[in-house]
Amino acid sequence: MNTMAEARFQTQQRSSQDGRETSLWSSGFGMKLEAVTPFLGKYRPFVGRCCQTCTPKSWESLFHRSIMDLGFCNVILVKEDNTRFRGWLVRRLCYFLWSLEQHIPPCQDASQKIMESTGVWNVISGRAPGGAGEGPVPSHVKKEVQRILGHIQAPPRPFLLRLFSWALLRFLNCLFLNVQLYRGQMKMVHKAAQAGSPLVFLSTHKSVLDGILLPFVLLSQGVGVLRVAWDPRTCSPTLRALLKKLGGLFLPPEANLSLDTPEGVLARAVVHATVEQLLASRQPLLIFLEEPPGVRGPRLSALGLSWLGLVVQAVQAGIIPDALLVPVAVTYDLVPEASHDACHALAPLGLWTGLLAVLRSLRRWGCSRRVCVRVHLAQPFSLQEYTINARSCWGSRQTLEQLLQPIVLGQCTAVPDTEKEQEWTPVTGPLLALRQEDQLLVRRLSWHVLNASVASSAVMSTAIMATLLLFRHQKLLGEFSWLTEETLLRGFDVGFSGQLRCLLQHTLSLLRPHVALLRIQQGDLLVVPRPGPGLMSLARLSAELLPAFLSEAVGACAVRGLLAGRVPPEGPWELQGIELLSQKELYCQILLLLHLLPQDLLLLQPCQSSYCYCQEVLDRLIQCGLLVAEETPGSQPACDTGRQRLSAKLLWKLSGDFTDSDSDDFEEAEGRYFRLSQQSRCPDFFLFLCRLLSPVLKAFAQAAAFLHRGQLPDTESGYAEQLFQFLQATAQEEGLFECADPNLAISAIWTFRDLGVLQQMPGPTGPVLHLSQAFASWESQEKLGQFIRQFICS
Known part of the structure; x- marks a missing residue:
């Protein structure tokens, strides 16, 4: 279970006759780096620009x-x-x-x-007394x-x-x-x-x-x-x-x-x-x-x-x-x-307690x-x-139950052309005093600002190191350099600079409680994540890297879901690359995953539609080299103009004659098709992207498997405690410690409540959760589990 990652701490003294620098090659990417400098060319990537659409x-x-x-x-x-x-x-x-x-x-x-x-x-x-304005106060x-x-x-x-x-x-x-x-x-x-x-x-x-x-x-x-x-x-x-x-x-x-x-x-x-x-x-x-x-x-x-x-x-x-x-x-x-x-309640901090x-x-x-x-x-x-x-960017929205439940249960296959409405924050007294439209304005403004704050946050060295250790990369030196450059290329800043070995020493000293350092021959160190709380802490730190790769991670998991019914999940990369993926199918799969993932994780701007985000995800997959465009099956290549003939309608016309368009005689273009790239670096990068979302998706899958084991009806806090204990027990059996997080348990319960899996009913002491009629049968629960597991790449 614990795969090893090696980092060389001690550098030998360079002799004056040999001034050549040591080359550090990243596995699979051919990147030569000795120092990590957070600059692209001469300039840092500027982060935190406000929205050009709204402001x-x-x-x-x-x-x-x-x-x-x-x-x-x-x-x-x-x-x-x-x-x-x-x-x-x-x-x-x-x-x-x-x-x-x-x-x-x-x-x-x-x-x-x-x-x-x-x-x-x-x-x-x-x-x-006496009414407004009458008598002294x-x-x-x-x-x-x-x-x-x-x-x-x-x-x-x-x-x-x-x-x-x-x-x-x-x-x-x-x-x-x-x-x-x-x-x-x-x-x-x-x-x-x-x-x-x-x-x-x-x-x-x-x-x-x-x-x-x-x-x-x-x-x-x-x-x-x-x-x-x-x-x-x-x-x-x-x-x-x-x-x-x-x-x-x-x-x-x-x-x-x-x-x-x-x-x-x-x-x-x-x-x-x-x-x-x-x-x-x-x-x-x-x-x-x-x-x-x-x-x-x-x-x-x-x-x-x-x-x-x-x-x-x-x-x-x-x-x-x-x-x-x-x-x-x-x-x-x-x-x-x-x-x-997070299992303990937040206690008020006193003055002497603070000291x-x-x-x-x-x-x-x-x-x-x-x-x-x-x-x-x-x-x-x-x-x-x-x-x-x-306000001009607000469109119609539907609940997650209306959008996703018929698809999960197999009652339909088409995704409705509308946005998801998901509000988890309770309304307090001062906000409740506002009009309904102003309450919506405040919520969407908050998502807008929070998106800008997260986008402007720098990725620290501990987040990169935790990601490499959590996903069991083999070479820390090269992979740390590669992951830093990939973060910068996506427009996110990093909060460190300096010699690579010094950075690794500093980072591993901070992560020492969560990793085991075993000294082997010639000064090499074996770095092994500690199971249990150590892996949970590494998972929390690695979540800070997710915003930089979120679009690609969503796209990779969507591709995995699209291929799940065509090729075996453990099939070779070459076999998966044979399959043609249409743009329409990719859009549909990305939309399904976007609807499933909670808004707290996605932090999408309210002025950005889901379909625009789908196109952004697809563009990112193409830019990073995971997808390669293919011609439509059975059609003439777009670059082959030798056999094309111009019809009489496309000859030159009198100036000002706009009776018909030049495109009228062309058939409507079918959707584009793509294949998985067969470059040697792509399988590892695809697996890396899928694993970034795996803690959330695996927690949701385990929550679906827990539906027939949990004791319902129960209060929300009581059921969350049941689910968290189940996640901890599963972590001990299967080693999925990164999923044993109480926040993931709460997120899964709220997502299932929005999806219509769980229903909230009034009870004698407060609201109580019940299992809905639509998911009362084992068959429906299994469909929910299969729907979630299709996006998980093991």
């Missing part, structure tokens, strides 16, 4: 022309040169002097402005508003901000090797800030440290004090009080009450007024669009959608003319708190396991422009 003006105006000429800066590298002073004492106090010199704009207490805002005043007047109502406002925010304290920046700078230097920021991306943000509209940063959420790292980075770059929308579930009351003085924002619990409760109406009015005042004063705001790490459930955060909905509503109400949205992402070699034990966690992190990571961090800022775009243009 064409922003795409053109908010792009920094000289971005390619700018390099990186290490944000936590503070020396004597970063201060105005010089000398022996300054070199020892440079962190403290640097924190004193940071520009912190004055943040005045805006409680009176919020109290006098139109929305809050209307609610207060309506709650006063009761003092207890004003105290209630002050209490809600105190729960949301507090005026930032400049002295506390400087002290915290100094302490955080020392902590980050102990924890990380570097925190890199691309100067060109920062130039775009500064240019957008000069337009006069407030900046709203929308970020992914990889670590609890993101909430303090991003404000520190942006404050050091002159953006100002960032107001961060925190999740109240992750912080204790003491920690919330501290974070509010550092610029934190918290949604009051009353805001999630039903729309007809007076407490909920007043809390939402205060939250609206707070956000409006922040945007009007042009204070930058940070919202996390993903759930905190360790939380089971959908990728999109319901709390993040609520805050983004408040911003959208402020722009639509005309409180501010526009807001500029900046997609943000933070990538780590390894997440510092990387326990990743102890910091000390443990410093002791655990130390100098031997310090990681690198990259902060990514994608191109800003106008919210007003998006709201105007995005």
Whole structure:
């Protein structure tokens, strides 16, 4: 089961007579590399451009022309040169002097402005005795508003901000090797800030440290004090009080009450007024669009959608003319708190608990396991422009049950010409107060921004190494070089550079808990992934590489599904290459797989149709050399013009005669046909692409096999725990540890619920899952399993 991957750590000293470099050849690809340099030619691949369809003006105006000429800066590298002073004492106090010199704009207490805002005043007047506008406002109502406002925010304290920046700078230097920021991306943000509209940063959420790292980075770059929308579930009351003085924002619990409760109406009015005042004063705001790490459930955060909905509503109400949205992402070699034990509930982090966690992190990571961090800022775009243009791209949508269930059960073969509707994020109180159309706008805007954030994220060396170890590649040196170049060629950046052997040493030292290093002859090392939790951790890291190869992986699995009924799954590559694959069949198979895979994994832009994505997938397969175009069977080759004769209708006509078209006498062209390429490198690359999606597909297949074993009816959390235990038991028997992930279990249950396999019924203590009538029989369950297994390449 454990195949070996070898990496040579120790290089012998080169003699002065022989200055030739060692050639490292990638197996099957003939690529000669000694150093991994993240450059293609002279320029880095620029990532993070905004959507040209939805925001064409922003795409053109908010792009920094000289971005390619700018390099990186290490944000936590503070020396004597970063201060105005010089000398022996300054070199020892440079962190403290640097924190004193940071520009912190004055943040005045805006409680009176919020109290006098139109929305809050209307609610207060309506709650006063005698009706709206009659009599004085009761003092207890004003105290209630002050209490809600105190729960949301507090005026930032400049002295506390400087002290915290100094302490955080020392902590980050102990924890990380570097925190890199691309100067060109920062130039775009500064240019957008000069337009006069407030900046709203929308970020992914990889670590609890993101909430303090991003404000520190942006404050050091002159953006100002960032107001961060925190999740109240992750912080204790003491920690919330501290974070509010550092610029934190918290949604009051009353805001999630039903729309007809007076407490909920007043809390939402205060939250609206707070956000409006922040945007009007042009204070930058940070919202996390993903759930905190360790939380089971959908990728999109319901709390993040609520805050983004408040911003959208402020722009639509005309409180501010526009807001500029900046997609943000933070990538780590390894997440510092990387326990990743999602089986445990997310406990609130207290102040003393946080300090102890910091000390443990410093002791655990130390100098031997310090990681690198990259902060990514994608191109800003106008919210007003998006709201105007995005609605024109919305088409009709159907549920997964309407699209896929008849095909799974064999009742029809044609895929409907419509998009899939799949919403997994619950609607909270602030978002529920919006119109249905605005709720849809906020959701699709969130997918748009999250797609841009993931596309701009750099692939770290640990993700590449984990992928090679997980998929059992034989030569780490050559394959690491090849995979790095392939990632760059697909327009994704990488977060490392330097000598290849040094990179492998650093990466394997970080992955040491998940791999076994066995020394063999002449300094060689045998690298073997540890079974169990080690393989699970490698699978999570390798998932960060999937966005770069997602189109090709979807196409490869679709081709595997198309060939599943024609040639044996274990048949030789030459036999599979004989089969002709029509473009129509490929489109149909890709669409089926797109409908099956969850939206959280695909992250498709809402303005992009599935059929356009099918064409993109097909183009990618052709570009990477896996598919070769063939002529239509039995037709005359397109390049053979020797026997063609022009009819009389195609002779020259009088100028201006457009009575018929020149193409009227040609028969409608049939679909194109393709074969699998027979190049020597293609079988391994095809298998590599299929294995990128194998954890998800195998988890879904095991979930289908578990339908007749699980105890139903049961609650969603109870059935998820049953399925997760089954995945763990199967992993012990078959070695599929990469599938034993609780998030994959949740994703499979929700996909089956959308597909109509599971039905949610009301129960005495809450919703309960039942097996639907359509999949009650073993035959239907077996059809579902076969439908999923056709895309899996063993």
